[in-house]
Amino acid sequence: MSDAVAHTLDGCEVQPLGEELNPEREELMVDMESLKQRGLDIINTTAYIAITGAESISVYEDVLRSIRYRLARDSARFERRFRLSCSEMNGRYTSNELTLEVNFLHSLDSLYHPSHLLASEQQFLHSSHHSGELSGHTLPNSHHSSVVPGAATVIIMVCVGFLAVMVILGVFRIRSIHHRGDGVRVGEKEGGGQWDDSALTIIVNPMETFESQMGVPTDMEGEDEDDEEGAESPGYTVVDASRIIAEI
Numbered sequence: 678m679s680d681a682v683a684h685t686l687d688g689c690e691v692q693p694l695g696e697e698l699n700p701e702r703e704e705l706m707v708d709m710e711s712l713k714q715r716g717l718d719i720i721n722t723t724a725y726i727a728i729t730g731a732e733s734i735s736v737y738e739d740v741l742r743s744i745r746y747r748l749a750r751d752s753a754r755f756e757r758r759f760r761l762s763c764s765e766m767n768g769r770y771t772s773n774e775l776t777l778e779v780n781f782l783h784s785l786d787s788l789y790h791p792s793h794l795l796a797s798e799q800q801f802l803h804s805s806h807h808s809g810e811l812s813g814h815t816l817p818n819s820h821h822s823s824v825v826p827g828a829a830t831v832i833i834m835v836c837v838g839f840l841a842v843m844v845i846l847g848v849f850r851i852r853s854i855h856h857r858g859d860g861v862r863v864g865e866k867e868g869g870g871q872w873d874d875s876a877l878t879i880i881v882n883p884m885e886t887f888e889s890q891m892g893v894p895t896d897m898e899g900e901d902e903d904d905e906e907g908a909e910s911p912g913y914t915v916v917d918a919s920r921i922i923a924e925i
Contacts, residue, residue: 686737688729689763691744694776698723702749703757711743737763746779756780 691705698704705726712719717730717740728740746757757779763772 684765685731685733686763686765687731687767688727689737689741689761690725690727691741692725692760692762694758694760702752704747706745706747707740708743711740715740 700723705721707719707721707726707728709719712728715730715732715736717728717732717736720727720729726744728737741761746759759777759779761775761777764770
């Protein structure tokens with residue numbers, strides 16, 4: 678078992694800091710039935726409230742949580758600070774003093790205005806560290822803080838939407854550039870595969886055409902070349918010997 682469970686307390690005392698409680702307009706209240714069931718005694722005065730009896734720490738935590746601070750309806754509202762201390766082993770050991778500050782956030786329509794007096798160690802520490810957040814002016818600030826995250830969320834959503842649009846436009850732009858590049862490459866390939874016949878000149882030998890029409894055999898090509906050379910010389914007449922033989 679842990680030390681918190683094994684140890685027992687002799688008593689705890691809650692004391693208002695500053696002025697004593699004014700019995701005409703403020704008081705500390707405890708659940709008397711709960712104290713009787715646990716066999717604890719209580720002393721409740723305007724200077725302090727003391728609970729005595731050997732009991733475990735958890736029992737004292739439950740009892741201290743039941744303490745209520747009440748203020749009369751028409752009384753002036755101001756901050757109240759309370760100090761808690763506990764002891765064990767007949768007062769031989771005393772705990773550290775914990776301070777709780779009670780503020781008023783809003784008023785109720787009832788005769789009294791209760792405020793919980795949380796007396797456990799964790800609750801006292803939490804309240805003392807964050808007492809500045811429990812002032813009477815924190816209600817408008819809390820409303821303002823609830824509005825600010827909403828505006829920040831809208832701004833974040835707008836920025837994210839703008840970035841998404843920019844990314845989509847960039848993707849479309851890159852794809853269009855790729856399509857244009859592919860079209861240019863295809864055009865270059867098609868242009869390179871065509872024949873450039875603008876400067877192509879076909880030369881036909883008229884002698885070959887004449888020989889094919891007259892039926893001259895291919896073995897007479899040498900003689901034809903000689904005849905052509907003789908025809909180029911001035912003063913000579915080219916006579917086809919085959920024709921002469923045929924005439925004879």
